[in-house]
Amino acid sequence: MSKNLCFIEKLEKNAEAYPEATALISTEAGKRMSYAELWEYSGRVYRFLKQNGVGKESTVMIAVPRGINPIITLIGVWRAGAAAVMLASDCEPERMAYIRQDAGCIMKIDAEQLRQIMSCAPLDGHEETAPHDLAYLIYTSGTTGKPKGVMQEYGTLDMCVSMHYCGDRSVIDGRFALIAPLTSAAAMLIIPPLLYNLQTLAVIPMPVVRDPDGLPACIEENRLTTLFIIPSMLKRLKRIPATLTKIIVGGETAKRVFCDRVELFCGYGQSESGFNITTFLIDREYDITPVGRIGGQKAEICILDDEGKPLPRGEKGNLCYRAPYFRGYVGLPELTAAVHLNGYVRSGDIAEICPDGTIVITGRADEMIKIRGNRIEPAEVEAVLREALQVEWVGVRAILDQEHPYLCAYYEEEPKRSLEEARRFAAERLPYYLMPACFMKIDAIPRDAGGKIAKKKLPIPDREESK
Numbered sequence: 001m002s003k004n005l006c007f008i009e010k011l012e013k014n015a016e017a018y019p020e021a022t023a024l025i026s027t028e029a030g031k032r033m034s035y036a037e038l039w040e041y042s043g044r045v046y047r048f049l050k051q052n053g054v055g056k057e058s059t060v061m062i063a064v065p066r067g068i069n070p071i072i073t074l075i076g077v078w079r080a081g082a083a084a085v086m087l088a089s090d091c092e093p094e095r096m097a098y099i100r101q102d103a104g105c106i107m108k109i110d111a112e113q114l115r116q117i118m119s120c121a122p123l124d125g126h127e128e129t130a131p132h133d134l135a136y137l138i139y140t141s142g143t144t145g146k147p148k149g150v151m152q153e154y155g156t157l158d159m160c161v162s163m164h165y166c167g168d169r170s171v172i173d174g175r176f177a178l179i180a181p182l183t184s185a186a187a188m189l190i191i192p193p194l195l196y197n198l199q200t201l202a203v204i205p206m207p208v209v210r211d212p213d214g215l216p217a218c219i220e221e222n223r224l225t226t227l228f229i230i231p232s233m234l235k236r237l238k239r240i241p242a243t244l245t246k247i248i249v250g251g252e253t254a255k256r257v258f259c260d261r262v263e264l265f266c267g268y269g270q271s272e273s274g275f276n277i278t279t280f281l282i283d284r285e286y287d288i289t290p291v292g293r294i295g296g297q298k299a300e301i302c303i304l305d306d307e308g309k310p311l312p313r314g315e316k317g318n319l320c321y322r323a324p325y326f327r328g329y330v331g332l333p334e335l336t337a338a339v340h341l342n343g344y345v346r347s348g349d350i351a352e353i354c355p356d357g358t359i360v361i362t363g364r365a366d367e368m369i370k371i372r373g374n375r376i377e378p379a380e381v382e383a384v385l386r387e388a389l390q391v392e393w394v395g396v397r398a399i400l401d402q403e404h405p406y407l408c409a410y411y412e413e414e415p416k417r418s419l420e421e422a423r424r425f426a427a428e429r430l431p432y433y434l435m436p437a438c439f440m441k442i443d444a445i446p447r448d449a450g451g452k453i454a455k456k457k458l459p460i461p462d463r464e465e466s467k
Contacts, residue, residue, distance in 0.1 A: 006129075007078070007161060007192050008078055008126045008129075011039070011195055012039065012125075014198050015039035018198055019034060019035060019036030020034050020035075020036070021034060021035050021198055022035075023038045023200065024201055024202075025068075025175075026067040026068045026202075026203055027202055027205065027208070027218050029067060029068075035198070038071075038075065042079055043076070043079070044076070044119075044120045044121070045072065045079070045080075045109075045117055048120050049077065049080040050123065052107065054080055054082050054106065055080060055081050055127060056127070056134075057133065057134050058082040059084075059105045059106065060077050060084055060109060061087060061096075061099070063087045063089045063096065064109065066206065067203055068203060069111070071182075071191065071201070071203070073109055073114060074086065074136075074191070078126075078154075078157075079126035080127055081126070081127030081128070083134040085099065085100075085103045085136070085149075086183050087099060087139075088181065089111065091431075092431075099149070102330055103139075103330060129154045131155030131158070131325060132154070132325065132327075134152075134154075135157055137330065138185050138188065138271045139183070141379070146380070148329055148335075149331075150271040150272055150326070150329060151326070151327035151328055152188075152327065153325040153327055154325070155325035157192045159274065159324075160188070160192045160274060160275040161196045161197075162298060163193075163276045163298055164276050165279065165298065166279040166280065167281075169263075171226075171248055171265050171267065171276075171279055172199065173199055173226065174246065175199070175200040175202060175222070175223060175224045176201050176202065176226045176227070176228075177219050177224040178190060178201055178202060179209040179228070181206075182203075185271040185274075186250070186269075189267075189274075204219075212236050212238050216237055216238060216239050216241040219243060223243050225243055225244060226245070226248070227244055227248070228248045228249075228267065229248075229249060230250065230251040230252050231252060231253070231254040231289075234257060235257070240261060245262055245263065246262060246265070247262050247264050248265045248267045248279075249264070249266055249267070251374075252371075252405070253288060254266050254282075254289035255287060255289065256285050256287065257282065258285040258286075264282040265280065265281055266290065266292075268291035268292060270347060272326050272347075273299070273326065274323065277321050278291055278293075278296070278359065279297065280292045280296075280358070280359075288360055288361070291359050291361060292358070292359045293356075293357050293359065294353055299322065300322040301319065301320065301322075302344065303315070303316075303317040303320070303351055304341055304342060304344065305317050306318070308344075309342075313354070313355060314353070315352060316350050316352045316362055317350065317351070317352070318341060318349075319361065320342075320345060320346055320347060323345045348364060349361045349363070350363040374431075374433040376434060378395075378397070378455075380434065381396045381409070381430065381434050381436070382394045384426050384429050384430055384434075385409050385436070387425070388417065388422040388423075388425040389411055389415035389417055391412070393411065393412055394409055395453065395458060396409050396410070397456075399460055407434075407436040408436055408440055408461050409438070410440050410441075410442050411441055412442055412444065419439055423439075440461045446458060
């Protein structure tokens, strides 16, 4: 945990000492917000929450359209000492309702509610919090087909501030281009250290994020200098923006990425860590880029066997780390216990320490996959697709051996809905990144010698034939 001021204390000092410094930029609205304004507007949220009895261990859902406003609201929730649950404002209603109930949110702040809150007078100061008070929840795909809530405590915010370094070099300074969804772990890894260190955070709208031509232009127009991006998306950019001096890649395995014009880093963090576990300066092109170097990170990490015993260099095992403020999963005590191993948290990744001390991830310990930086567990997608297609079995596989990884859905029996109807049905219930790129009918479900379904034997589709 940081030995200096806690995150909210430092943010208050920044607003007092550097009131005119730019804290936030909304590139879509062309709006800039100073640290003084951020403190003032978040103070209005703070007053509203306090007046309504919201405080420690209370959870508040934030469902405000992407831009500056969700961050203002988030800071207001933290000033109230409460816990935030960030969701996209256009989140599917059933998913939103499930998460609200699962997280026990006593309040939802949407755009209309926030407009009313902004009429409140700001309340100065903030509530005192302890490191183990609940700070936020991130919802990821769940193995049961339902979203799974990852709980992080306030101590995580201070660890997050202290962990964004590669050696002694900060990887988040400057004017930062935020392209990650605000609902993601990536956003939570970025927001605290940026604002703690008096930097500028620019929120880029998602249509621009998805435009390989428009994103570089937006970054240059706003003179942004630092970017976190997933490797596959970096490869799709038409060019590296001229204003960038630092790029951090992460969210999926980085293969054959290098740029000698900027400082290029590989960052490794998770929803369960809540902070950047390790970072590696990419000094050349690697077939599989290391995520860090033993002794080169501030977090405590190790490679363990399934019994929790440390493995020597060169042997593959469970990549684990200490995460003292990860409280666990909402309502899932058995899963929370299972993710821990000998006092460490299992990352779910299989890794090895190479002879030169670099840490390389070689695979996944379970079926959890990542596509374009989004964490996906197939069971959630399969549950929706079974209903969409109205069939007994659907298998979802990530096709990862191409430049642009994607999901493919497989089914055996003839569906009762047309594929077009099924796609529409699924699109109303799944975030865009959970939608398979193609559907493929197979003659028989592949199984191993023990009769278990063998997803690795599912055929790689011909994209043109399987759409």
